[in-house]
Amino acid sequence: MTDTYTTPEQIPEDRPATPADPGVPAAFADHPVTPATEFLRGSWSGDDIDGARRQLEESLDGRQFRARPASGDFAYRFATAGDARLSVQTGTFRGHLQGVIPWSRDYVVSWFQAGSVTIDYPRGQLTSVGARPFLTPTETSFSFAMTPHRHGIVQIDATFLEDIAAERHGGPSQRIVFDYDAVPSDEDLAAWRKVLGDVTPIIVAEGSSGAARLAAQTLLVLALLDLFPWRAVDVPVAIRTERTRRLRLAAEYVHAHADEPITSADIAVASGLHPRSLQAQMSEHLGASPTGYLRTVRLDRVRQDLLSGRPGETRVSEVARRWCFGNLGRFSASYVDRFGELPRETLAR
Known part of the structure; x- marks a missing residue:
């Protein structure tokens, strides 16, 4: 995989894009643009660990966030770009962080370039392994403990993912339950990383057309559905x-x-x-x-x-x-x- 947008600094302030950008197939040229496609971009950084904790707790609708510095000077930086359907996010936090996420319907896949996280949720415990992507539990409360880290995130609206998955399983749009403990094969992991590298420039560029961004987001969701086992639950x-x-x-x-x-x-x-x-x-x-x-x-x-x-x-x-x-x-x-x-x-x- 290329290093495209694997750190916050690499999400650009502006990048023109068109439906003909690499990674967008011609079949999507006339794809209808669904609602809620307003482009959103945000970033924040600093060296105040308590300010970073408060800002993260608020932005993630979290509770009981606690942070403590690691060795060396503390600094943090976060960036996000995309829209309400799907966004790509990156973050650096040079300290230890823990807290509780009480509830989220979004589907979230993360990967760590440095550091790690352990998640406890009602059905077990998850720990990140190197740079391998992993899924955050949805529609449940979970606690987490992170070491100083640098990571990437793809956050996907539940309805958007479930509508795409419905085309796969042939039924109505339903909740998707992933196998959180599954280890992706090398082949599936390589395919995911390639799609991620291909479509991220389109998703994070403010100049991308709505059709191009939708096509890129759809390809990324399909790649995620290929990466982990899942089932639709009625x-x-x-x-x-x-x-x-x-x-x-x-x-x-x-x-x-x-x-x-x-x-x-x-x-x-x-x-x-x-x-x-x-x-x-x-x-x-x-x-x-x-x-x-x-x-x-x-x-x-x-x-x-x-x-x-x-x-x-x-x-x-x-x-x-x-x-x-x-x-x-x-x-x-x-x-x-x-x-x-x-x-x-x-x-x-």
């Missing part, structure tokens, strides 16, 4: 809030483990909710008990398998058991109640 938008984040974790756990003999107690443990709280929140926001929601997800999975199956080769009983339905009579009745037809009629389509 959780209602209404529970994708800071207040209902534990309920969202419960719903995601159900989707991830629907083919296993899990119980409502397992769902409560996975979400960190008391069983009675889980019952009340699912009833209020999802209109079902934990076992009822699990049954609905399983029935939907059965239907997907039957629609993609072949009569004469696919057996309804085998598909039902795959999704943990032991009593075939009760399963058939539940299936008819949900879809208005027998399982065998779905398979015969």
Whole structure:
């Protein structure tokens, strides 16, 4: 990878660009420009460690930020350029920094040219490894501890990424859950870095046309979707809030483990909710008990398998058991109640 824009000083104040810039394919020439494309640029720097801490805490909507100097003189510098869909950011902080990010819907990928970060979130711990890119957990609270560092960031609006991902998975726009522990292959890592180097000049240039910037941003999101394993999770938008984040974790756990003999107690443990709280929140926001929601997800999975199956080769009983339905009579009745037809009629389509 080239060193294009890997430090704050390399994000320029101005650079003309056109849709014909390198890295923008001709297929994007007539691509519609989506809303919220106003170009945004910002940078700040200094040597006041407490001022840097306050500014970062405010700009990141963080809490409990603490900073202490390392050996040598303290200095910081940050720069960002892009728009509300996607921005490229770089930062240098010559001190130790820790704090809490209570909530963010954006998808964020980072890489460190120097220093490191450790992140603790409800499902585990993440630690950066050299310059390898990593993803920050979304729609959850996490704490972090950074050593003196220099890093790059791509911040992506949730709706923008999810709409692009929908074209990949063929369904509606849904929450995307990445595998945070995955280690990219050398091939995928090289492809990501090449796309990043190609499109960054277009994304950060104020003179880029809206169509050119959108094309460059789209290419970068597609490269990210190729870099880490992910899955789309059909959780209602209404529970994708800071207040209902534990309920969202419960719903995601159900989707991830629907083919296993899990119980409502397992769902409560996975979400960190008391069983009675889980019952009340699912009833209020999802209109079902934990076992009822699990049954609905399983029935939907059965239907997907039957629609993609072949009569004469696919057996309804085998598909039902795959999704943990032991009593075939009760399963058939539940299936008819949900879809208005027998399982065998779905398979015969």
